[in-house]
Amino acid sequence: MTEQKNQFFIDYLTSMGVSQSLAEYLNLFGLFILTVLLAFLLDLLIWKVLRIITVRIARKSKTNFDNFLVTNRVPRYFAHIIPLLLVWEALPFIFLNFSYLGSIGSKLTLVIGVILTLQIISSLLRSVNDYLKTLERFKxxxxxxxxxVFMIFAWIAGILTVFAIxxxxxxxxxxxxxxxxxxxxxxxxxxxxxxxxxxxxxxxxxxxxxxxxxxxxxxxxxxxxxxxxxxxxxxxxxxxxxxxxxxxxxxxxxxxxxxxxxxSAGRRIKRSLIIKQNSIKFLNSEEVESLKRVQIIQRYITDRNDKINSYNTENNRDKSLVINGRNLTNIGVFRKYVETYLENHSAINKKMTLMVRQLSPTPQGIPIEIYAFSSDKRWENYEYIIADIFDHLLAAVPYFDLEVYELPSTFSIQKEK
CATH class of the missing domain: 2.30.30.60 (SH3 type barrels.)
Incomplete structure (x- = not known):
């Protein structure tokens, strides 16, 4: 039936005085243009209908997935399927007398079909990806x-299929x-x-x-x-x-x-003050009494001093020389002060590790390290908390007759001269 319809147009052209070969080429050209035009119009019509339907569904739907399908042009790619099938069905009719061109047209249509399939798969996967990113557990x-990874295998399979075609x-x-x-x-x-x-x-x-x-x-x-x-x-x-x-x-x-x-419940603070070694000393009774005025360690100094005096008395220690027996040191009291200060600081998480430790001596001095965790983990607030703590401690060091090490400046050297 197809051959008879095709031959009808050729016979009509030859009856008009056109040669047989030219009539066949004109028939081929006309049918090809007509098929392409029909496919284009059908593609445009289907796309218009699909767009109206998908947009209405997307507006009424509670999920965002259909919105991503529209955004990634999934309906647009699906609109190409029926026109492509139309071209495929029309190929035998168009190239009835041109088997070689018909073979090329068939292969080209199949290649376009493979590429369209890959585009549909890619757009669907992009839509799935965009949708999953809106879900909390997949963000x-x-x-x-x-x-x-999937698309790599899909493209490999597609390229192999194209080569085979x-x-x-x-x-x-x-x-x-x-x-x-x-x-x-x-x-x-x-x-x-x-x-x-x-x-x-x-x-x-x-x-x-x-x-x-x-x-x-x-x-x-x-x-x-x-x-x-x-x-x-x-x-x-x-x-x-x-x-x-x-x-x-x-x-x-x-x-x-x-x-x-x-x-976690906090952000770690790990920073040191380096104390000059020659500023470390035993505390005499007058200095102990003076430090009792520091309220947050008043009880500690009183209890500790009483225990030290009791021990020295019971063991008959000669305190005419201060090194004999037990003694409070200014660096030890300072460590206790820093620890108590942190325990009372509102920005420090008391449920996590909190300690003030003395590290190994260095050529610069004795590092007193703070190891604690701030309750606020935000960077700006975290830095503010650290600055606030060390501002206070640097200002408190002289009250214990201690000195913080720093490299000498030209001014300090000239002042000593």
Whole structure:
């Protein structure tokens, strides 16, 4: 029936005085233009209908998923399917007398179909990715990495299918050839394979999530993770610059993730005052009485001094020389003062580790280190808390006849002369 209809147009043209070969080409050209025009109009009509339907559904629907489908042009790609099928069905009729051109047209249509399929899959996956990012439990998951892995395999399958269509050979022969060329393929896709392995390990071991604050000294990264892809991880630094880190570097190198601190009840304070060694001394009775005026350690000094005096009396210690027996030292009382001060500080979390310790002597002096946790973990407030604490302690040091070490300046040297 198709052959008879096609021959009718050719016979009509030849009856008009057109040669047989020219009539066949004119028939081919006319049918081709007509089919393309019909396909275009059908595509436009279907798209208009789909757009009206999808927009109305998206407005009425309670979920955002259909909105993302429209945004990522999923209905637009679906609108191409029926016109493409129309072209496919019309090919035998158009190229009835041109088998070679018909073969090329069939292959081209199939290739377009493969590309359209990949576009639909990609747009659907992008929509799924955008939707999952709106859900609280998926916000920090590297969904992009999994989608990229799937799309790599989809594109490989699509390219192999296109090669099989164009060459007219079986797709299994390409898989056989891939086995022989595996070394070359591994070399070409080395970064993608390493990124795939890294993405899987990062996800399984929960090493990194979107939104985590990380510091990666090797790459100069210090900020929040904004994106995790198959090949790269993007970090927005606190100075608003963007650092791109290879995904594989997350498992091959060392980086610091601050998530544990952010999820804990406090942020660590670990900082020292360096006390000059020649300012450290035993306290005599007058100095002890003077320090009793410091209210927060008054009870401690009284109790401690009484115990020391009792011990020295019971053991008959000769206190004409102060080194004999037990004694209070100004640095020991100062450590107790710092500890009590922190215990009464409103910004310090008392349920976490809190201690004031003396570290090993250094050429500069004796470090008195504060090890505590602030209740407020926000950076600005955290820095303010530390400054507030050390402002007070630096001002309090002279009350214990201690000195903080600092390198001598030109002014201080001239003053000593």
């Amino acid at each position: 920090d998951k590297p969904i992009n990495s999994y989608i990229q 164009v060459t007219g050979t079986s797709i299994w022969k390409f898989f056989t050839a891939l086995g022989a060329a595996s070394a070359v393929i591994l070399l070409i896709f080395k970064d993608s394979i390493l990124g795939l392995v890294a993405s899987i390990q990062v996800s399984i071991n929960d090493m990194l999530r979107i939104g985590d604050w990380i510091t990666f000294d090797k790459y100069g990264a210090d900020g929040n993770v904004t994106e995790i892809n198959l090949a790269t991880v993007k970090v927005q630094n606190f100075d608003k610059t963007i650092t791109t880190i290879p995904t594989y570097a997350l498992i091959s190198d060392s980086f610091k993730n601050w998530r544990g601190m952010e999820q």
